[in-house]
Amino acid sequence: MSVETSDVRLERYDLSTAPFGAMVGIGRAALIVVPLILWELCSRFGLINGFLFPPPSMILYKLWVQSGPIGNPPYAIWWHVAYSMLRLLSGITLAVGIGTLIGVALGMSRRARLVFQPIISILMPVPTLAWTPVLLLLIGIDNRTTILVVFLAAVFEMIYIVASGIEMMNVKMLWVAQSMGATRWQIFWRVIIPGIFPYLITGTRLGTGYAWRALIAAEMLAASSYGLGFMIYDASEYMNMDVIYGGVMLIAVLGYVLENVLIGKIEAATTEKWGVLNER
Template identity: 60%
Template sequence: MTMETAAAPRRARPFALPMALVRPVVSLGLLFGLWEIAARTGTISAFLFPPPTAILASLWVSAGPNGDPPFGTLLDIALSLYRLLAGVGLALVLGSLIGLAIGLTRWGRAIFKPIISAIMPIPTLAWTPILLLVFGIDNRTTITVVFIAASFEIIYNVVTGIEMMTRKTYWVAASMGASRIQTLRYVIVPGILPYLITGLKLGVGYAWRALIAAEMLAASSHGLGFMIYDAQEYMDMKSIYGGILTISVLGLLIERGVVGALEKRTIEKWGVNVER
C-alpha cells in the first residue's frame, strides 16, 4: 500500500497556489500583521515603530504630487538607480577587463593582483571622505563608491571563470585553427559569462548597500540613502521606514528580476554549474 502511494504521481490541484509564492507572503504577512497590531494597541511605541499601513500611506503621499517636494520619493528612487546603474556599468566594463588581464596575462597578474589584494579588505565606505574631497558632494562620489563595491566580485569571478577552463578547452579551439582573438571571442568570453553573471549578482548586492550608505554621507540631495538620513533630522519615522522598505523591495527586484533574468538566459539555459 505504502509503495503504491509513493509511486502514484501527485495529483495536480487545479487551483493550487505555487508554494514558492505562498510561503514568503505568510511569513512576511505574519511579521507585519503583528507589528500593526502591536503599534495600534500601544504595545510598542507608535512613534518609533509606526504601523506598516501608516508607513505605506506616508510613502504613497511622498511619492505623489502632494509630496514635499512633489514626487520626491520617485526622484530619490530615480537618482539612486541612476547612480547604481552608472557605477555597476563602469565596474562591469573595467572589472571584466581587469579580470581578463589577471586571468590571461602574466603582466596583468603581476600588476593588478597585489593592488587588489591590498584594496579588498578596505570597506568601500572608507573611501568616501577622500572621494568627497576629490569630487565634492556630487554624483561622481556615489558612483565611484558603487564602482568600487561592485568591482571586486566581478574581477574575482571572471578570474575564477578563466581558471575553471581546462587546457583541453583551449586545445579544442586550437585544433580548429582558432587565433588568439578567436579563442577569446568564441571560447573565453562565453565561457566566463556564467561567472561574470554570478559576480555581477554579488557585486550589485554589495553596491546597493554601499550606495545607500554613501548617499547618507555624501549626497547633498536626493537618493534613498539621503531620504532616510534627511528624515531622521525631522524625526520623520514614517519616511525612514518608507525608505528602508523601498530599498528592500528595489534591491530584491534588481537581484531577482534583472540579474535573475540574465541567469535564466545563460546559466540555466545552458545547464552550467558555477563553482566558486
C-alpha cells in the first residue's frame, strides 16, 4: 500500500518550478501564449482561414458575451457549465461511493475476486459511449442518461484501484485494530478507508478524467438544451466556430481545474500531509 517516504521523498509528480526559478514559469506560459498570438495574427492577416480558425480574441469575446445577460439564452455559458458539472459531480460521486464498496468487497474476499474479476476485466475496456444508445432507449434524453454514462466511465477504474489497494494493504493494520476490539464497521471507517486513501485519490483522479471525456461526448448525443457537449454540438449545426473553440477551451480549463486543483487540494490535505505516496 502506501509507502512511507520519511527518508527519501520521491517527488515524482512535483512540478514546482523551484530549482529553475522563473525560467520554467516563463517557458510554460510561452508555450500557451505564443501559439495563441501566432494564431491571432495569422487569422487577422488572412494567412489562415478566418472562418475555420477565428482569432482567439474573438473566441474569448464570444464567451464573454454568451456568459452575460445578452447571451442567447442569457448567461448561456454559466448554464452549460452548471449542467455539465452537475452531471459530472453526481456521476463521480456515485462511482466513488459504489466503486469503493464493490472494490472493498472484492479486495477483502478472494472468492468474490475470483468470481468477479473476469466480468470486470471484460467490461472495463468497453468505451462508455457504447452504452449511450442503450441508455437513451431505456431512459431517454434526460440528465439520468448522462449521469449514468459518467458513472460507468469512472466506476470500473474505481473498483479496480480500490480492490488492488486493499490487496496491497498490510493485513497487520487490520490485526492491530482487531486486537483493540474494533468492530467490522469501525475497521471499515477507521482503517480500511484511510488505508486505501492514496488509491481512492488515484482512482478518483483517473475516473474523473475518463468521466469528463465521456460526459462531453454523451452530452452531444443525449442532452437537449444544456451542457458543454451540447453547446459544441449545437454550435456545429450553425457553424458557430467561435462557440466551438470556446467550448473546447472551457473543457480544457475545467478539466485541468478538476483534476489538478481540486483533487490536488484533497491530496495536499491528506496523503501529502501524512507522508504517504500516492500509488499510480
